[in-house]
Amino acid sequence: MVDNQACLSRSQQKVIDLDKWQQTVDLIAELFGSACGTIVQLRQNEFNVVVASQNEDNFLSRNDSWSWDLNSFCRKIIETKKALNVQEALSDADWKLSPPVVEGKIRSYCGLPIFWPDGELFGTICIIDIKATEHSLTLIKLLEQFCRLITADLKMLRDYQEIRDLALTDELTGIHNRRGLSFLGEQRIKEARRAKQNIGFVYIDIDHLKRANDEHGHQIGDKCIITLANVLQANCRESDIIARIGGDEFIIMTYFSDEDDNEHHLEKLALRILGGYNSAVSEFDTNEITxxxxxYRAFHHEHLPILEEMIAQTDQLMYQNKNSKR
Incomplete structure (x- = not known):
């Protein structure tokens, strides 16, 4: 899912063309003859300028920000979820003593709320001027149309992210699939080399899952898979990458920022998972449990193989553990 609190002006997303948003606010400022046209995002109790018109008398720039606590015009729009049109701020009882007017240059303001496609507020689109202004109904309708176009862009961003999440996520468990592991794992390796972090893998296989399916039906097999996924999520850090890469095979990719005994940490993690899984499946209504x-294997940041090689080496160690039981 799209993180609504991520700063759009600084994000690396390539779905929304912010140059198009820039052209929009430039056109707004030109058509309204105003000092500033801008699109503002509300995130983490702060307003952040995503784009601002580039006309000479504009006093806002991309990434300018102000706190929610400030009695601002944008905050009023967010609170009411309605348009705001202030033609002469100095003679308006609600605004003549507000900081943007008393301490700033604002004398007139016209803005509309922008919504994410699910109805959650994204921010505002605004026309701001340093002189009193009477905005015509035609221009306000045009602003409403720009607002709808921006919401359409936000929907495109969300749809893209949902499709990408589906492509990287295992349908049964909700954790990453092999494609997700490959995509995120390659990024983690680059980060580890740059930050001089060691990488660790734990490779886990559910024993006798086929036999459990044959004897008790696929429902019990799915229950074992989901149970293990839940145990992994409960015992791993949020920053760890957890993936189901086969029917009964799972991977944890983690990292270490120190030179401690990484293998020891991985062994403790594997044993916690084993204990949690055994405890959970012991409550299943069957005479035999899987x-x-x-x-597990740790890799030093100075000698990191490619992702598939690290997985393969850890896989061999898992099979050694499996064969030792036979």
């Missing part, structure tokens, strides 16, 4: 085989 067990886990696991392998």
């Amino acid at each position: 067990s886990l085989s696991y392998g």
Whole structure:
């Protein structure tokens, strides 16, 4: 899902063309003859300028910000979820003592709320001027149309992210699939080399899952898979990458910022998962439960192989553990 609190003006997303938004606010400022046309995002109790018109008398720039606590015109729009049209701020009882008017240059303001496609507020689109202004109904209708176009862009961004999440996520468990591991794992390796972090893998396989399916039906097999995914999420850090890469095979990709005994940390993690899984499946209504085989391996940041090689090496250790039980 799209993180509504992520700063759009600084994000690396390539779905929304912010140059198009820039052209929009430039056109707004020109058509309204105003000092400033801008699109503002509300995030983390702060208003952030995503784009601002580039006319000479504009006093706002991209990434300018102000606190929610400030009695601002944008805050009023967010609170009411309605348009705001202030033609002469100095003679308006609600605004003549507000900081943007008393301490700033604002004398007139016209703005509309912008919504995410699910109805949550994104921010505002605004016309701001340093002189009293009477905005015509035609121009305000045009502003409403710009607002709808921006919402359409936000929907496109959200749809793209949802499709991408589906492509990277295992449908049964909700954790990453092999494609997700590959995509995120490659990024993690680059980060580890740059930050001089060691990388660790735990490879886990559910023993006798096929036999459990044959004897008790696929429902019990799915229950084992979902149970293990839940145990992994409960025992791993939020920054760890957890993936189901086969029917009964799971991977944890983690990192270490120190030179401690990384193998020891990985062993403790694997044993916690084993204990949590065994405890959970012992409550299943069947005479036989599945067990886990696991392998773990730490890789130093100075000698990091490619992702597939690290997975393969850890996979071999898992099979050694599995074969030792036979």
